[in-house]
Amino acid sequence: MAKEEAGNGLVFHPMDQFEIKTLFGDGPVHWYSFTNATLWMGLTVLAVFALLVLGTSRRAMVPNRVQSIGELAYGFIYRMIEDVAGKDGVKYFPHIMTLFMFIVFSNFLGLLPMAFTTTSHIAVTGVLAMGVFLSVTILGFVKHGFSFFGLFWISSAPLILRPILALIEIISYFVRPLSHSIRLAGNMMAGHAVIKVFAAFAAVLAISPFAIIAITAIYALEVLVAFIQAYVFAILTCVYLKDALHPNH
Amino acid sequence: MADKVEGAAQAAESAPGMPQLDFSTFPNQIFWLVVTLIVLYLVLSRVALPRIATVLSERHGAIQRDLDKAEEMKRSAIEAENTYNKALADARAKANDIVNEAKAEIQKDLDKAIAKADLEIAAKAAESEKAISAIKDSAVQSVEEVANITANNIVDAILPEAADTKKIKVAVATRLKG
Numbered sequence: 001m002a003k004e005e006a007g008n009g010l011v012f013h014p015m016d017q018f019e020i021k022t023l024f025g026d027g028p029v030h031w032y033s034f035t036n037a038t039l040w041m042g043l044t045v046l047a048v049f050a051l052l053v054l055g056t057s058r059r060a061m062v063p064n065r066v067q068s069i070g071e072l073a074y075g076f077i078y079r080m081i082e083d084v085a086g087k088d089g090v091k092y093f094p095h096i097m098t099l100f101m102f103i104v105f106s107n108f109l110g111l112l113p114m115a116f117t118t119t120s121h122i123a124v125t126g127v128l129a130m131g132v133f134l135s136v137t138i139l140g141f142v143k144h145g146f147s148f149f150g151l152f153w154i155s156s157a158p159l160i161l162r163p164i165l166a167l168i169e170i171i172s173y174f175v176r177p178l179s180h181s182i183r184l185a186g187n188m189m190a191g192h193a194v195i196k197v198f199a200a201f202a203a204v205l206a207i208s209p210f211a212i213i214a215i216t217a218i219y220a221l222e223v224l225v226a227f228i229q230a231y232v233f234a235i236l237t238c239v240y241l242k243d244a245l246h247p248n249h
Numbered sequence: 250m251a252d253k254v255e256g257a258a259q260a261a262e263s264a265p266g267m268p269q270l271d272f273s274t275f276p277n278q279i280f281w282l283v284v285t286l287i288v289l290y291l292v293l294s295r296v297a298l299p300r301i302a303t304v305l306s307e308r309h310g311a312i313q314r315d316l317d318k319a320e321e322m323k324r325s326a327i328e329a330e331n332t333y334n335k336a337l338a339d340a341r342a343k344a345n346d347i348v349n350e351a352k353a354e355i356q357k358d359l360d361k362a363i364a365k366a367d368l369e370i371a372a373k374a375a376e377s378e379k380a381i382s383a384i385k386d387s388a389v390q391s392v393e394e395v396a397n398i399t400a401n402n403i404v405d406a407i408l409p410e411a412a413d414t415k416k417i418k419v420a421v422a423t424r425l426k427g
Contacts, residue, residue, distance in 0.1 A: 031276035
């Protein structure tokens with residue numbers, strides 16, 4: 001991916017920022033090593049803790065700004081689950097809140113200069129998406145048993161079309177974790193890589209003003225994307241949850 | 250891309266094409282992700298979310314209470330206004346009663362005074378009538394006398410021999426009656 005331009009020694013390393021490195025010592029990355037991914041996941045936990053625990057520690061009747069944001073996030077996700085998955089989906093509110101808060105803070109913290117974006121890695125988003133997929137599927141079978149297959153057998157369609165539709169439904173069902181994880185990681189990775197490419201251009205005097213303006217514009221876009229992708233991930237989780245709770249459309 | 254993968258295989262330090270596809274880092278990421286998620290879930294489900302739920306429901310309750318209190322105050326204000334209006338109406342009625350009573354009393358006194366005055370006037374009128382009739386009677390008598398005297402004198406002057414006092418008197422009386 002790294003390429004060199006002849007003459008001025010312009011070097012692109014847009015993917016270097018995604019490297020996983022151990023922070024203490026130079027050894028290989030073991031499963032228990034304290035890496036930059038570990039650090040930024042820890043910072044994510046701290047940020048969520050600061051917002052939702054420290055921010056609400058006053059339990060004020062009239063909230064200050066931090067408490068307001070915490071309550072806003074709470075109400076946002078709560079209403080989303082209620083609207084999408086229905087009243088009985090509210091039981092899974094803490095799980096979806098955990099997913100949303102983790103992703104949204106990872107995305108925003110990753111936008112800090114020199115930061116590492118944990119959600120730009122397929123390993124992370126893949127585990128999140130597979131977690132959602134497996135738990136939702138198991139939940140569907142536990143709640144409805146065999147009739148969970150009604151999700152794929154669309155009784156409102158003409159009988160001839162039903163097997164074809166069932167095939168399509170099954171394929172789309174199993175593609176869910178893939179699209180769910182790649183959407184998030186791809187968005188995060190692409191935005192950060194593009195910013196890095198423009199940052200390399202900023203070293204060239206002739207085009208640096210353009211490059212800096214472009215970085216600013218893309219950064220603004222990335223701030224938007226950081227929130228929207230977390231929202232999309234959470235709302236899709238709610239949709240899958242709804243399918244598990246009410247499989248008969 | 251091919252030589253990049255090769256490079257990644259050759260040396261750990263050299264950047265692979267996509268760090269995302271470097272499977273050697275997967276166990277590390279997945280392990281720490283699971284730890285992170287468990288910690289986050291515990292923090293949220295044990296501390297943060299119940300606390301926010303309590304705060305929100307308390308605020309909702311407080312607002313509801315305040316609204317109820319305001320409704321009650323409004324009701325009591327309306328009640329007070331009604332009481333005030335009633336008191337005002339009562340006072341007006343009482344004042345009217347007093348005025349009417351006073352009027353009736355005054356009327357009574359007035360009637361009494363008028364009756365007394367009427368009586369006095371009637372008495373005085375009767376007295377006056379009596380006096381007037383007496384005066385009238387005496388006047389009539391005087392007229393008769395004067396007429397008799399005058400008639401006697403006239404008869405004396407015209408026919409002294411025919412003078413008969415008694416006849417003249419009867420004639421004058423007859424004339425006066427006619």
